[in-house]
Amino acid sequence: MKVGRRESFNAAHRLFKPEWSDEKNLAVFGKCSNPNYHGHNYVLETWVEGPIDPETGFVIDLKELKSIIREEISDKFDHRNLNLDVAEFKERIPTAENIAVVAWNLLRARLPQHLHLKVRLWETENNIVEYEG
Amino acid sequence: MKVGRRESFNAAHRLFKPEWSDEKNLAVFGKCSNPNYHGHNYVLETWVEGPIDPETGFVIDLKELKSIIREEISDKFDHRNLNLDVAEFKERIPTAENIAVVAWNLLRARLPQHLHLKVRLWETENNIVEYEG
Amino acid sequence: MKVGRRESFNAAHRLFKPEWSDEKNLAVFGKCSNPNYHGHNYVLETWVEGPIDPETGFVIDLKELKSIIREEISDKFDHRNLNLDVAEFKERIPTAENIAVVAWNLLRARLPQHLHLKVRLWETENNIVEYEG
Amino acid sequence: MKVGRRESFNAAHRLFKPEWSDEKNLAVFGKCSNPNYHGHNYVLETWVEGPIDPETGFVIDLKELKSIIREEISDKFDHRNLNLDVAEFKERIPTAENIAVVAWNLLRARLPQHLHLKVRLWETENNIVEYEG
Amino acid sequence: MKVGRRESFNAAHRLFKPEWSDEKNLAVFGKCSNPNYHGHNYVLETWVEGPIDPETGFVIDLKELKSIIREEISDKFDHRNLNLDVAEFKERIPTAENIAVVAWNLLRARLPQHLHLKVRLWETENNIVEYEG
Amino acid sequence: MKVGRRESFNAAHRLFKPEWSDEKNLAVFGKCSNPNYHGHNYVLETWVEGPIDPETGFVIDLKELKSIIREEISDKFDHRNLNLDVAEFKERIPTAENIAVVAWNLLRARLPQHLHLKVRLWETENNIVEYEG
Numbered sequence: 001m002k003v004g005r006r007e008s009f010n011a012a013h014r015l016f017k018p019e020w021s022d023e024k025n026l027a028v029f030g031k032c033s034n035p036n037y038h039g040h041n042y043v044l045e046t047w048v049e050g051p052i053d054p055e056t057g058f059v060i061d062l063k064e065l066k067s068i069i070r071e072e073i074s075d076k077f078d079h080r081n082l083n084l085d086v087a088e089f090k091e092r093i094p095t096a097e098n099i100a101v102v103a104w105n106l107l108r109a110r111l112p113q114h115l116h117l118k119v120r121l122w123e124t125e126n127n128i129v130e131y132e133g
Numbered sequence: 134m135k136v137g138r139r140e141s142f143n144a145a146h147r148l149f150k151p152e153w154s155d156e157k158n159l160a161v162f163g164k165c166s167n168p169n170y171h172g173h174n175y176v177l178e179t180w181v182e183g184p185i186d187p188e189t190g191f192v193i194d195l196k197e198l199k200s201i202i203r204e205e206i207s208d209k210f211d212h213r214n215l216n217l218d219v220a221e222f223k224e225r226i227p228t229a230e231n232i233a234v235v236a237w238n239l240l241r242a243r244l245p246q247h248l249h250l251k252v253r254l255w256e257t258e259n260n261i262v263e264y265e266g
Numbered sequence: 267m268k269v270g271r272r273e274s275f276n277a278a279h280r281l282f283k284p285e286w287s288d289e290k291n292l293a294v295f296g297k298c299s300n301p302n303y304h305g306h307n308y309v310l311e312t313w314v315e316g317p318i319d320p321e322t323g324f325v326i327d328l329k330e331l332k333s334i335i336r337e338e339i340s341d342k343f344d345h346r347n348l349n350l351d352v353a354e355f356k357e358r359i360p361t362a363e364n365i366a367v368v369a370w371n372l373l374r375a376r377l378p379q380h381l382h383l384k385v386r387l388w389e390t391e392n393n394i395v396e397y398e399g
Numbered sequence: 400m401k402v403g404r405r406e407s408f409n410a411a412h413r414l415f416k417p418e419w420s421d422e423k424n425l426a427v428f429g430k431c432s433n434p435n436y437h438g439h440n441y442v443l444e445t446w447v448e449g450p451i452d453p454e455t456g457f458v459i460d461l462k463e464l465k466s467i468i469r470e471e472i473s474d475k476f477d478h479r480n481l482n483l484d485v486a487e488f489k490e491r492i493p494t495a496e497n498i499a500v501v502a503w504n505l506l507r508a509r510l511p512q513h514l515h516l517k518v519r520l521w522e523t524e525n526n527i528v529e530y531e532g
Numbered sequence: 533m534k535v536g537r538r539e540s541f542n543a544a545h546r547l548f549k550p551e552w553s554d555e556k557n558l559a560v561f562g563k564c565s566n567p568n569y570h571g572h573n574y575v576l577e578t579w580v581e582g583p584i585d586p587e588t589g590f591v592i593d594l595k596e597l598k599s600i601i602r603e604e605i606s607d608k609f610d611h612r613n614l615n616l617d618v619a620e621f622k623e624r625i626p627t628a629e630n631i632a633v634v635a636w637n638l639l640r641a642r643l644p645q646h647l648h649l650k651v652r653l654w655e656t657e658n659n660i661v662e663y664e665g
Numbered sequence: 666m667k668v669g670r671r672e673s674f675n676a677a678h679r680l681f682k683p684e685w686s687d688e689k690n691l692a693v694f695g696k697c698s699n700p701n702y703h704g705h706n707y708v709l710e711t712w713v714e715g716p717i718d719p720e721t722g723f724v725i726d727l728k729e730l731k732s733i734i735r736e737e738i739s740d741k742f743d744h745r746n747l748n749l750d751v752a753e754f755k756e757r758i759p760t761a762e763n764i765a766v767v768a769w770n771l772l773r774a775r776l777p778q779h780l781h782l783k784v785r786l787w788e789t790e791n792n793i794v795e796y797e798g
């Protein structure tokens with residue numbers, strides 16, 4: 001049984017590699033490398049897989065999962081600049097792929113080991129990534 | 134090849150365990166345990182996996198799948214109180230997880246054995262479960 | 267300038283007129299009159315119209331509008347049975363139209379008089395009502 | 400007859416009034432005043448009202464309307480920082496309301512006078528503004 | 533009070549004016565003039581405005597409105613070629629604007645005179661028209 | 666890591682097997698066999714799975730994936746009649762399943778071998794297919 005919870009956060013970011021020239025950044029990342037940043041309404045779907053608890057009928061209490069997502073993701077990423085305000089992206093380009101990896105790591109540390117974790121992240125309506133460790 | 138069909142049903146429910154006190158029900162299930170019920174527009178995605186029939190180009194005729202879903206799910210769950218009107222939930226708490234299990238069992242019994250079945254159920258825009266037996 | 271805020275609430279209801287026989291209720295309201303209730307994920311869009319405050323660039327602070335909606339609507343309707351738990355529907359059938367009127371009245375009383383108010387309510391993806399007093 | 404066209408742009412912004420202290424900015428604008436910006440996937444619906452041209456069956460050729468929107472809005476706002484990169488917001492706080500006014504002005508200047516113009520802007524799924532001059 | 537109902541139909545069409553050359557059709561209508569047709573999942577929102585009936589709490593019974601839409605619109609347009617199969621488009625180009633006018637006329641003839649009628653038609657996610665007579 | 670890109674195309678089609686009588690076509694395919702075609706707004710989600718490139722933080726540059734999808738899918742299918750205008754359906758019924766197979770084959774040929782490919786196709790909001798070779 002898998003259980004999914006959808007939460008969103010609104011953040012600024014920029015795709016930029018400091019060891020490259022501005023020209024190379026522009027050639028590789030296009031308008032995503034704009035020096036003054038741009039932003040997105042990110043949507044994160046967190047999927048947890050495990051057995052149904054016969055006591056409660058839940059795999060995990062979604063109220064609890066929501067609290068964990070808010071503490072680990074929303075409180076750190078929402079209304080922030082991912083490049084400047086989030087420690088995990090000091091040395092990692094905040095592509096959708098890397099944001100998914102960071103989100104997965106933060107959530108994995110908070111969930112019981114017997115539950116499998118997958119995250120799906122929408123950067124826009126048309127660009128999506130999925131990661132399960 | 135997988136084929137999915139989306140159908141919805143509107144139902145009342147309540148999360149409540151009769152062997153627990155009202156206090157414990159409230160502590161575990163929160164406002165979902167409200168004695169007078171609340172409700173949802175549930176969306177059920179039914180996914181069937183199998184080979185394409187070379188005669189028709191179909192895995193399964195979606196008109197037929199839709200009829201099965203309407204008979205097994207909509208006719209039983211739509212505009213009903215899951216706790217009071219649906220036999221399967223007399224002794225099973227109608228959490229999203231348990232509704233998915235019941236829906237899967239009802240649909241499994243009606244589909245040819247060589248087709249694999251998965252169901253995905255949205256309780257709200259943000260709460261989703263997935264079950265494949 | 268108009269400003270809209272979308273909030274949702276999940277509630278049970280039943281269309282039923284006590285002075286009519288069960289047969290007449292069934293004839294007029296169909297499966298919506300099911301005695302044990304059914305339910306919906308209602309979505310309410312609250313639209314406020316007025317001039318932009320030159321100080322803030324806001325018509326109304328959406329954080330404040332959100333608080334008013336939560337106090338007047340979510341706290342009263344969410345995870346409730348509209349017929350049994352909400353005083354306004356003791357003598358009024360909770361059709362989508364009447365829910366919109368009640369929501370409009372509750373919100374109107376909390377907003378400054380110079381702001382025009384309109385509400386739009388989705389009962390399902392396909393059934394919508396709109397009311398502006 | 401009204402014709403609407405939906406386009407999106409992804410931008411960073413910050414709500415901040417330079418003549419106020421940081422404390423006052425935080426008190427009024429909350430987390431939207433974060434100094435390093437945050438961002439959104441803005442969706443702009445452009446509505447044009449006028450008679451149907453009996454020659455073409457169009458109010459306006461949507462291919463042409465799309466070009467105007469891309470030149471006036473997408474090319475100026477998409478993948479930009481509204482505060483730093485867009486001249487119109489040098490002295491105007493980029494609230495959703497003000498973005499709608501600026502977009503309306505830019506589009507109005509490009510459309511024939513006999514066509515009425517309205518814009519609707521989604522900042523998030525839940526926050527919307529509408530402006531018609 | 534306004535009440536809206538959303539229904540969809542899937543149809544083929546082509547924008548083409550027989551008195552024009554193929555070159556002119558291509559110049560004006562672009563790829564929409566492809567001789568072998570293309571198609572859309574059209575979504576029609578039908579809005580009816582009037583007083584709430586104090587007996588039922590309805591402006592109009594949505595079950596009845598749905599039947600009218602199915603008879604007048606779905607039965608005539610769904611899984612059809614608008615140019616070839618629908619009499620109303622024999623001499624009228626099936627632009628979204630003209631489809632809205634035809635739908636409005638068909639529905640207007642079936643509704644009580646005291647109810648105001650408006651239709652909104654999505655040709656794609658991004659192209660929308662609205663007509664109220 | 667999986668990366669998905671959503672693109673749409675609008676096309677006419679008809680489900681029809683030339684070696685069957687019109688009666689049999691109608692019996693099997695129902696209104697989908699209408700001789701004059703009907704149409705859909707198809708939505709194609711293309712999913713590519715592989716390692717993150719440590720240089721760029723990308724599995725695949727989505728700008729590049731988008732170009733491939735436009736060349737292989739949109740340029741061939743959009744605003745076309747699948748039965749008449751697309752070579753791959755001369756001898757293959759354009760069911761959603763077969764469109765997914767054809768799209769997968771076209772995209773597979775253009776992607777590096779170490780990347781796994783899956784496609785998901787929406788024919789309508791309610792009918793979906795998924796194929797991964």
